[in-house]
Amino acid sequence: MFRICYLSALLWLCCLRPCRAQEAAASTLAVVTDTSYIVVRNVTITGNKRTRSSYVLRELSYLPGDTIRLKDLSATLEAGRRQLMNTTLFLNVIGNVRNWEGHSADLVFEVYERWPLLALPIFKLADRNFNQWWVEQGRSLNRVNVGLKGTHSNLTGRNDYLNGIVQIGYTQQLAFTYSLPYVDRSFRRGIGFTFAYSRNREINDSSSGNKQVFYRRDNFLREVYNVGFSYAYRRALHTRHQVFLTYNFEKIGDSVALHTPNYLGRGRSRIQYLDLLYRVSYIKADSWIYPLKGIALEGELEKLGIAPLNDMDHWKIRLKANRYWQLFPLTYGALGLRGQAKFPADQPYLNQRAMGYQEDYLRGLEYYVVDGTSFFILKSTLRRQVAAFDVKLPWVPQKFNTVNVRMLLKIYGDAGYTYSRFPGNGFLNNRMLYTGGIGMDIVSFYDSCVRLEYSINQLGQKGLFLHTKIDM
Template sequence: MLLSILIWSLSLSDTTATPQPVADSVQTDYWVVRSVQIRGNQRTRERIILREMELKAGDTIRRPVLTEKLAWDQRKITNTNLFVTVDVAAREVGSQQIDIDVNLKERWYFFVIPIFDLADRNFNEWWYERGRSLRRTIYGARINYKNVTGNADRLNAIFEFGFARRTQVLYTLPYIDRAQKTGLSVGASYQTNKEVAYRSALDKLVYFRSEDLMRERFYTNVILTRRNQFYNFHRLELRYVRNSIADTVARLNPDYFLNGQSRQRYFLLSYLFTHDRRDAVAYPLQGHYFNLAANQYGLLPSDNLRLFELTASYTRYWPIGARLYASNSLRGKLSWPERQPYLNLRGLGYTSDFVRGYELYVIDGQRYGLLRNTLKYQLLNTRKQLNWMPLKQFNTVPLALYLNVFGDMGFVDNSLAQNYNSRLANSLLYGGGLALDIVTFYNIVGRISYSVNRQRQTGIFFSFTYDL
């Protein structure tokens, strides 16, 4: 709690240092951009790169702000996740003229990734709560194909077997119009389980397993995106969902779909607004991020689910100085009505929204609030060139290490807490600890942390994310 107050105080008093302007050889206060030179984009079309740049050929730019604009253009190109390295610099070609040089090294875009994964929410639940059973593993293959046509489009496919079976396909084209503002995605997913978490008790998932099929889930969706400005994104999704469970599961928890039903079919309409001005999507150190989502479950009279949900989050990142960085994040959810199917009654612990220190718990509820605060110290930040590696997409390896101290607070409001014997809902939660983050190329981030929560429970926890 003290860490929360400290970081918010720092946030209110923070001022961003003004970047130093590039050296100028004359006294005029502006530059004229003669041209933008892009090198290294063997597959990516130039218009995809230029779409991310505020600086254009023919622009007149004040000298004191040039450095800052070059830095933000470099960050925006980096955040397309199409390149291993991005360098954007100005080169003087006359007394008042400059060329903008954009030097790129493209990623490897096609991956077939063997899957050996865990069926549980995270590694920590599998390690501490599920007996480290290899029976609870998933195997298969994941296909990630970025920049398929050079237009930053993506094709993702998942084929999973083992503890759970899933087939999923999604194709995304970020821009379908000449103005490069409107995008389109289409996808479908089919998943089956022989073991299902049919309820929670004492804030832990309770499973039932059978040799017969216990749950079947299918959806297909179409997503329309709009990006009118560099940092603002709109997303509208229409999804058809069909879920079913075995009669045994419906008897064990009649509220799984409500009223003992074994089938759930509905249309979902969702809208998401995102304002993203982070310096790096995978591991931001500066900037801010805001999103607001509204989800309406059930559109037609025949739909057997009626639920409205609002979620929002705001996160700010800023450098303090001397390799110190801070961030604070505020997140929340509201949903109606009070009586909801267990499958949709999601509070903290199911996704990345959780109080650190409570990784082993799920806290169901119709509403929640979460405050997360982090102080980071940069131990290392370097870029290694592996000359022995023949593939240039892999021979440049950035590596950074950060030591963190964190403190979180959260609250889950659940009017049905007694139904699931919850001890953590409707009470203040807080936790804190230390962590070491390892950040490298292809958005790979690994973390090992030690934390303690309000109940004085301690633990060592691990996490790993990537975006190939």
């Protein structure tokens, strides 16, 4: 019965047609015919103290000399405002028309920059989600990471990102990342660098009954080094191509290799390999952080192991597609499909993590992992905004003291399948899985989101789950 209800709801959501929201014309515009237009004389950015105007203009889809019909002017300004908001550099953006003379006018965008430099304490759970830590791991503080994270999101005014992490606790980590979106005058090519080192006294070396199994000793059992370089190419606004080349070195204790010979494969205690990844993404949505209307596509082709650094050797293909609609005023639908395949299917345990890790899980199966080399996940969500309000923060500069809060009720249903050549005693492997539930998303300041979800899975298990990352 649960499966029938789920499939019926999913079919209903797929068949709905998005309704087009009626956009009001700007109050300063008179009623005009469809042939009325303006010619853009200049596009000007104001309010930017750190961000370079040339970078901001790169994010807009029109140039001086372009023609805009008056009936499309409000929609054009709103599209530009949202595009600039999606850079995550600004708290707010206001688009306007000035110096209107005949058929010519200037487009002006006033921006309110975010505070770029943040130094934040780290309090992060080592487990896959809050419920697993709270229920299965008994809220153990030994499974918590603490430290300091420093971030500068606009170091030279070109949306270049500098991030550093110093962390102790369950995982001791030192990491550094720098990303520069554009290095050329045409604003198309960017580069990035990353370095990370981490070590643990405990290691997830296997799974049993679709539960993670951990092996622990007093000494450090696992050390990992990563050094990488990235290259990005973005010719148009919505499409981005990226190439990542990363050197990886991992060493485990001899006791781990003896206890679980298949963790790194063939009883090895250390491996090193090159990872070459190509990614192409297309995003055209009202928000890149919490989208309600639009589309997001992403594809990856990855090769682990390039001679002579090929202790790990496999190919991976990964695809992700999300579609978002406004169905009615304040009511939104979303469908998401993601999947991956690795070749060959015979892989060490380290390369068999599939469903249940990071963002690849079914809502309602948070307590389980489904290991394998290939999987797909289908997600559907129906949201209704029930509240939106601003909160004023005391003792905070006026520019930053307003926090916008939105609350959305939702119903959802997920389905998925994981293929494993060696499932062992995994009873969720190689079979269709279904979940569903109701919940609420609370979306707020600096792209933060708290999700409260009451889910049920096909095993008949129910539970209330807490997440702090945006889903879909």
